[in-house]
Amino acid sequence: MPATVRGGVELRKALKNFAPNLGKETQREIANALKPVVKEAKGFVIESPLSNWAREGGKFPVFNASIVKRGIGYKTTPSKPNRRGFTSLAQIRNMSAAGAIYETAGRRAPGTKPSSRPNFAEAMGPLYGSGKDRGRLIFRAFENDYGNATKAVLKAIDNAGKTFNATVGKR
Amino acid sequence: MANVVIDIATQYTGNPAFKKATNDAQKLEKSVAKLGKQLASVFAVSKLYAFGKASVKAFAEDEKAARSLALALANTGNAFASIEVEKFIGDLQRATGVLDDNLRPAFRTLLTATGDVKKSQDGLALALDIAAGTGKDLSAVSMALAKAYGGQTTALSRLGAGLDKATLKTGDMDVILGQLTEKFQGQALAAAEGYSGSIAKLAVASQNAKEIIGKDLLDSMRMIAGQDGIGGAATAMESFATQIGNAIYGIGVLTTKIKSLPGADFIGRFLSAATQVSGLGALSKFGASSKAASAGTPAQSPGQRKAIDKANADALKLQKSKNSLAVIDNANTTRKLVLTADQQALEELKKKFDVERIGLYTALNEATGAETRARILSLIAIHDNDAALASKAKAELDAAKNISTFADSAARAAALLLQVSYSAGLASFKQSEINSLTGGNTTTTPNPLTQAPLPMPSSPLESFRQSEAKYASYSGNSGSPIIVNVAGSVTTQQDLVTAITQGIYNNQASGIPITYSTVY
DSSP, X not given: OOEEOSSHHHHHHHHHHHOHHHHHHHHHHHHHHHHHHHHHHHHTXXXXXXXXXXXXXXXXXXXXXXXXXXXXXXXXXXXXXXXXXXXXXXXXXXXXHHHXXXXXXXXXXXXXXXXXXXXXXXXXXXXXEETTEEESSHHHHHHHHTTHHHHHXXXXXXXXXXXXXXXXXXX | OOOEEEEEEEEEOOOHHHHHHHHHHHHHHHHHHHHHHHHHHHHHHHHHHHHHHHXXXXXXXXXXXXXXXXXXXXXXXXXXXXXXXXXXXXXXXXXXXXXXXXXXXXXXXXXXXXXXXXXXXXXXXXXXXXXXXXXXXXXHHHHHHHHHHTTOOHHHHXXXXXXXXXXXXXTOHHHHHHHHHHHHTTHXXXXXXXXXXXXXXXXXXXXXXXXXHHHHHHHHXXXXXXXXXXXXXXXXXXXXXXXXHXXXXXXXXXXXXXXXXXXXXXXXXXXXXXXXXXHHHHHXXXXXXXXXXXXXXXXXXXXXXXXXXXXXXXXXXXXXXXHHHHHHHHHHHHHHHHHHHHHHHHHHHXXXXXXXXXXXXXXXXXXXXXXXXXXXXXXXXXXXXXXXXXXXXHHHHHHHHHHHHHXXXXXHHHHHHHHHHHHHHHHHHHHXXXXXXXXXXXXXXXXXXXXXXXXXXXXXXXXXXXXXXXXXXXXXXXOSOOOOXXXXXXXXXXXXXXXXXXXXXXXXXXXXXXXHHHHO
């Protein structure tokens, strides 16, 4: 469950317009907080989860470890609002198709659609996390982080707000 | 696209779907409100118009019925009871909820049959009770009663009033009316006291309101029409139309007459200007525009309309393209003008530092002869590509050439004359010497010029050439004096004399012994 803040988007805009250096510094701090999680998630990518998955052909995405690793990253700029109206201020992402399959295969109960075949999911190992936030790469790394990244991100945003108010807000 | 993300920190910025739905709902609300207002206004206007029309119509019908009743009263000798009858009908209307529009015809029917106001009033009251009791129409009941008063009870028997045939057969109206009164008394009042009666009374009140408003509307129209009333207004309108027609005809006749007058053009222009300046011109323009606007377009099928719309859209698009192209063209023209001006400035500067041109101008300044100047000017014109200067230079060059040719001809003529004079002098000298030696016996050689005249030259130059050739052929001959005749106007006499004199001087300078006395 992500932490919800108030005024984060507005702070980003204000930083961009009135204190660009502080804004860049904040982004750098957020990135530094997310990099360890991303690095660890990339470390969970194995060369071939299934022997036949690396073969070319067909419509199913081919598993390529380097592509999957490249697809794992972070984003420190605000996203578009989702269907429920929430804008993300910082994200850890697994964007490759094969990486997403490897991340989430078996998350839904067998028999419910869409779901992967049990043998396919079991062959890739267990899921880490709880509820919907279960996975084998970024979710596993995020769980291993014990919320340190979240704390660091929130702290960076909070510090940026305070610094902004202390400097630009007093002008 | 795969979208597996972990949101570290989020902020609620509002659901876009909710926002969109809210905006759409607000827009819809505004649209509905706007439409409602428009509909309300249209409805109000149309209803007001319809109500006014209905009011006038109701009053007109009511007045017509009242007049008809009043006439019936007068015809039956009961004119004095007119007010009383109207009051009775009004009271009955309010009490029973039956419109006077129905009461008056029924009362008139009964009055016609009975000829008595009191009987008619009683009969109308009974007819109302029977109508309320049987559910029959008041006019039908009153007609049946009226026929019964006349001795025809068949219609009365068909009302379903429950009268026995024996009673009807007697034709005694007192008995018949007694039975009917006994059966239906109070039915009308009872009916007027229920909900339906209340509604009927409201309907009566509404109808009366309509009639009152309609009366006021007509009164207002009468007031607008003036003393003569509506009829007067109609007459005035017809008269106005006739006068307008006469005026138009008169203008036509006047125009025809004016055309036949001298200076009609000025009068026509004056009238035209006066029409344009005056209010008549403005009214005419307004009328023309209104007529054009009301003419509209002829009926079109959907396909035609679509095609017209497409054609209009295409034309608009084309016009826009043309406009944009015109803008580009203007910009290019402006740029071209700027470039031309720059180019001209550069050319001027280039001319100032053109070595060849400078040299030509220097040569022109230093040139003394007209032909040389013209030639240099031609070179400058060719160098500058200056057509005007080239034509000027060409003209000067031609003039210089002509002068040069003329001078050359004159010089050659002078030289020839000198030679002729020299030959003549020499021959004379030789003859004198021979005469002195021979003792005066002289032989005169016939002059070939006097024997065979020279052919007429075609030009002065040709003349000189012929003369030169002729005298050259005789230059070796010595003998008699030669008379020189120069044809044409080669030069002036003074110039000729000067040239000959100069030739003689030249001979003297050369040591040739010749004097004026020996020559002439």
